[in-house]
Amino acid sequence: MKLSLNGKNAIITAAGSGIGKRTAxxxxxxxxxxxxxxxxxxALDATVQALPGSFGMVVDVADMAQxxxxxxxxxxxxxxxxxxxxxxxxxxxxxxxxxxxxxxxQRTMDVNLNGLFYCTxxxxxxxxxxxxxxxVNLSSAAGRFAFPMRSPYSATKWGVVGVTRTLSxxxxxxxxxxxxxxPGPVAGPRIxxxxxxxxxxxxxDPEVQRAEMLEPISLKEFVSAxxxxxxxxxxxxxxxxxxxxxxLNVDSGTEYLS
Numbered sequence: 361m362k363l364s365l366n367g368k369n370a371i372i373t374a375a376g377s378g379i380g381k382r383t384a385x386x387x388x389x390x391x392x393x394x395x396x397x398x399x400x401x402x403a404l405d406a407t408v409q410a411l412p413g414s415f416g417m418v419v420d421v422a423d424m425a426q427x428x429x430x431x432x433x434x435x436x437x438x439x440x441x442x443x444x445x446x447x448x449x450x451x452x453x454x455x456x457x458x459x460x461x462x463x464x465x466q467r468t469m470d471v472n473l474n475g476l477f478y479c480t481x482x483x484x485x486x487x488x489x490x491x492x493x494x495x496v497n498l499s500s501a502a503g504r505f506a507f508p509m510r511s512p513y514s515a516t517k518w519g520v521v522g523v524t525r526t527l528s529x530x531x532x533x534x535x536x537x538x539x540x541x542x543p544g545p546v547a548g549p550r551i552x553x554x555x556x557x558x559x560x561x562x563x564x565d566p567e568v569q570r571a572e573m574l575e576p577i578s579l580k581e582f583v584s585a586x587x588x589x590x591x592x593x594x595x596x597x598x599x600x601x602x603x604x605x606x607x608l609n610v611d612s613g614t615e616y617l618s
Contacts, residue, residue, distance in 0.1 A: 363597040366391035370443035370596070371434050373421055373479060376403030378548055379498065380447040382585035386593050388414060392443065395434035397421070421448040421475030422467070431482035441486035442493040443596045446476040446520075449498060451550060452512040454557040465512045472516035476523065484531065492535025494596040497524050498588075499540040499607065507617045509561060510554075517542075521607050528605030537604035539595050544611025545573055547582040578613025 370387050374380040376398030384394050388411045397419035398404040408416040415437055419430040435441060452468035453460050476497060487493040502510060503517030524540040531538060545551045559569040574580050591610050594600050 363593050368392045368442040369438040369440050370394050372396050372445040374448035376400045379585045379588045381407050383589040383592050386589040422470035424478045427478040435486050440490050444483040444495045446497045448475050454509050457511050468512035473519050487536050488534045495538045496592045497540045499542045501544045501611050501614045505617045540607045541591050542609045543588050544614040545582045572618045576615040
């Protein structure tokens with residue numbers, strides 16, 4: 361089955377690297393016009409240059425004024441909106457709850473939840489004007505399982521699931537579909553940093569931590585950014601036109617997090 365986004369306009373946050381970059385590439389290849397943002401200017405520029413006809417802007421989604429400026433510019437350039445992918449998120453601190461700096465807790469909330477809110481509130485009027493569309497929110501396996509020593513991150517990812525379900529009902533009459541993708545650990549630099557941080561906090565070897573993280577995964581391998589991007593493509597294409605309010609696991613069969 362060949363999935364198409366021909367004629368669709370999409371906004372993707374945190375598209376300079378990782379899942380966001382791969383989603384931009386997959387959407388662009390499927391025919392969508394994409395407007396991207398990221399906090400890393402060099403990474404964002406590289407992504408935009410590799411995708412002819414795409415656009416980008418440096419944005420910290422935790423800053424409402426920056427998001428408002430970005431969304432206004434994107435909607436003007438695209439002249440309409442069909443898809444929003446709320447991908448921006450940070451790992452947050454790795455520590456027992458009593459050792460977490462409140463500033464680190466707040467920063468995780470600001471990026472992972474407030475950023476989603478700031479983008480969505482500006483996208484919804486444009487999606488309504490288009491007669492419907494699709495919002496894809498990136499949650500995590502940490503949005504359905506306990507995740508020891510990662511309480512700020514887990515709190516935000518459970519929050520994403522709640523917002524997704526609520527908006528699917530709120531926006532259903534407007535033919536706006538809202539779904540969440542819950543990746544398991546995604547291969548790449550970010551999970552390597554998480555492994556190193558958890559191993560350091562626990563006083564164990566990183567390879568022991570890695571083995572523990574793989575143990576509850578049925579396929580015994582981390583997922584890839586492409587796996588996540590392909591799910592987002594399906595949800596935003598006509599093939600996914602009757603899917604909304606769902607939290608879809610792309611996690612190689614993860615049973616718990618450690």
